[in-house]
Amino acid sequence: xxxxxxxxxxxxxxxxxxxxxxxxxxxxxxxxxxxxxxxxxxxxxxxxxxxxxxxxxxxxxxxxxxxxxxxxxxxxxxxxxxxxxxxxxxxxxxxxxxxxxxxxxxxxxxxxxxxxxxxxxxxxxxxxxxxxxxxxxxxxxxxxxxxxxxxxxxxxxx
Numbered sequence: 001x002x003x004x005x006x007x008x009x010x011x012x013x014x015x016x017x018x019x020x021x022x023x024x025x026x027x028x029x030x031x032x033x034x035x036x037x038x039x040x041x042x043x044x045x046x047x048x049x050x051x052x053x054x055x056x057x058x059x060x061x062x063x064x065x066x067x068x069x070x071x072x073x074x075x076x077x078x079x080x081x082x083x084x085x086x087x088x089x090x091x092x093x094x095x096x097x098x099x100x101x102x103x104x105x106x107x108x109x110x111x112x113x114x115x116x117x118x119x120x121x122x123x124x125x126x127x128x129x130x131x132x133x134x135x136x137x138x139x140x141x142x143x144x145x146x147x148x149x150x151x152x153x154x155x156x157x158x
Contacts (some may be wrong), residue, residue: 001116003025004149004150004153005022005023005024005025005153005154006022007021007022007145007149008020008021009142009145009146010023010063011133011134011137015126016126016127016128016129016130016133017126017127017133018102018124018125018127018136018137019028019122019123019131020121020122020123020124020125020145021120021121021122022120022121022149023114023119023120023121024052024105024118024119024135024152024153024156025117025118025153025156025157026118026129026156027113027114027117027118028088028089028111028113028119029087029088030119030155030156031111031115031119031121032087032088032089032091032111034059034152034156035059035091035109035124035140036059036085036091036157037059038054038059041057041067041154042054043151043155044069044109044148044149044152044154044155045051045067045069045148045157046069046144046147046148046150047069047140047143047144047147048147048151049071049149050069050070050071050076051069051070051071052067052068052069052070052131053068053069053070053074055065055066055067055068055077057135058082059082059085059091060082060085061083061084061085061149062081062082062083063081063082063085064079064080064081065078065079065081065082065093066078066079067078067079067087068158076097076098076099077098077099078095078096078098079095079096080094080095080104080107081094082091084112088091088109088111089110089111090108090109090110090115091107091108091109092106092107092108093106093107094107094126095107095125097139098125100132102140103127103135104128104135104150105125105126105127105156106125106126107123107124107125107126108123108124109121109123110122110123110127111121113131113158115145120141
């Protein structure tokens with residue numbers, strides 16, 4: 001198993017935003033590929049106790065995605081559009097949990113090359129209200145993000 005760096009998740013007190021910061025022991029092109037290749041993405045996204053089924057995943061500027069997380073008969077589906085995808089450095093997308101279809105977040109993921117085969121990921125999710133942001137955080141998102149990035153560490157170490 002790979003070493004796991006800490007995942008920092010913070011909420012902004014002035015804007016309905018969640019910020020995630022995490023370092024990985026892999027170069028940006030590997031972290032980027034794990035976010036853009038549907039087969040790799042399905043291996044690590046979300047909590048350990050759920051499997052991910054990719055319905056479609058076209059990670060390019062103007063593309064879209066839909067995936068379903070499954071556990072013991074429970075399903076949670078997510079979809080969105082990719083607004084700007086720049087290899088090894090940036091992904092801007094929308095994110096919608098289909099159980100709350102009016103809650104659309106704008107997400108931005110930036111990959112920074114730290115040298116020595118390390119990458120800093122900085123991600124933000126901007127919600128349309130503090131109430132929706134707080135519900136997003138209370139939904140168990142933190143567990144899914146932390147466990148997902150630990151699984152991504154393991155994938156990147158292979």
